[in-house]
Amino acid sequence: MKARKVSSSELGSIAVESWVDQTRRPYVQDGYAWVPVRDGCAWDEDLPERAGDPRGYQRLGDLLIFHGDRPSEAEVDGAIRRCHPRGVLWTRTHLGVMRIPETTLLYGEAGEVLHRENGSRYWLDPQQVMFSQGNRAEKARLSAAVSPGERVADMCAGIGYFSVPLGRAGATVDAFELNPVSYRYLLRNIRENRLEGSVRGFLGDCRTLISGVYDRLLIGHFEGITMFGAALAHARTGSVIHLHALEDQSDQVLTLAAEAGFSAEVSVRVVKKYGPCRVHLVQDVVLG
Known part of the structure; x- marks a missing residue:
């Protein structure tokens, strides 16, 4: 994966840059982010594809959300060890024109959270309403x-x-x-x-x-x-x-x-x- 290395604090400001590959997620570690680069754009490092890496999930407040196929017990346990969340949800899809989430609680408890993003603050209950990071x-x-x-x-x-x-x-x-x-x-x-x-x-x-x-x-x-x-x-x-x-x-x-x-x-x-x-x-x- 061709990427540019930036400070993780810059992620919000560079999100709209034309060179950012919006179809892939940055890799963040120790205060730095390796941001995927679109084909034809300049890059700093060519990172190996990390097929064995932990499966991705959303973090909303103190909850973790898995999307798509049901995560394995090992994937859920690994996420709990890394993040110590209040609860873990699996959202299979969003139903109908009202976009109602179809969710299963996999660990702990859920409910309302306060999510912060780029200076904005959002209250929501991810078991009742949709939110996409x-x-x-x-x-x-x-x-x-x-x-x-x-x-x-x-x-x-x-x-x-x-x-x-x-x-x-x-x-x-x-x-x-x-x-x-x-x-x-x-x-x-x-x-x-x-x-x-x-x-x-x-x-x-x-x-x-x-x-x-x-x-x-x-x-x-x-x-x-x-x-x-x-x-x-x-x-x-x-x-x-x-x-x-x-x-x-x-x-x-x-x-x-x-x-x-x-x-x-x-x-x-x-x-x-x-x-x-x-x-x-x-x-x-x-x-x-």
Whole structure:
């Protein structure tokens, strides 16, 4: 694995750099991080592939979360020895449009946690609501892209994954969420981050609640193409729509934009790996 060695304290600031391979995780040890490099970019060290390394997991507060296939007892025991968590969860998938986690408690106890990320604070219960640390670089990228005073619609806000950092970056955010449990955490996280003056939460379907015109619209849901028409109806020339998906939908996006009277430029970037031979994409759509 070709990588650049940096201080681990720099991970947040370099997450949006063009040379970072977003499909692979950095290796962190003793205050340093070896950050995977995209093909064709300069690198410092060529690390051996570490097939025998411990399986990856998320750390949310004092809980550990395994995703995908059920971890073995040895993998769970190893994670417990390394991290001493309050509990260990296995999340198989997220179900339906409300993205409800399907979880099993493998060790200890679970419940609410306070998770800190890039200066933002999030309360959540990972047995009830979704949270993905794999989107950290995308959150940082959008936070760097917004201008103070921008009007932003977060059409699938969840607990505030994007709304909170965008509000902290100076945007005025309308955050829409369909899941009542996620919505309660959204409101709590707005208060936790003292964003009552810049982020507003709305409970219900964004397609019926959204109103007005926005500079930037975020559709952070894999069924987001079904909401793209609603986003276009509340955009203007120069607006940017960030549409998440599991496949490149550029042709469909261009057709829908043209039907709404816009030209569009679409750029596609990888957010992270999603599964075997699949990646999580974001399509940046600039309307003309």
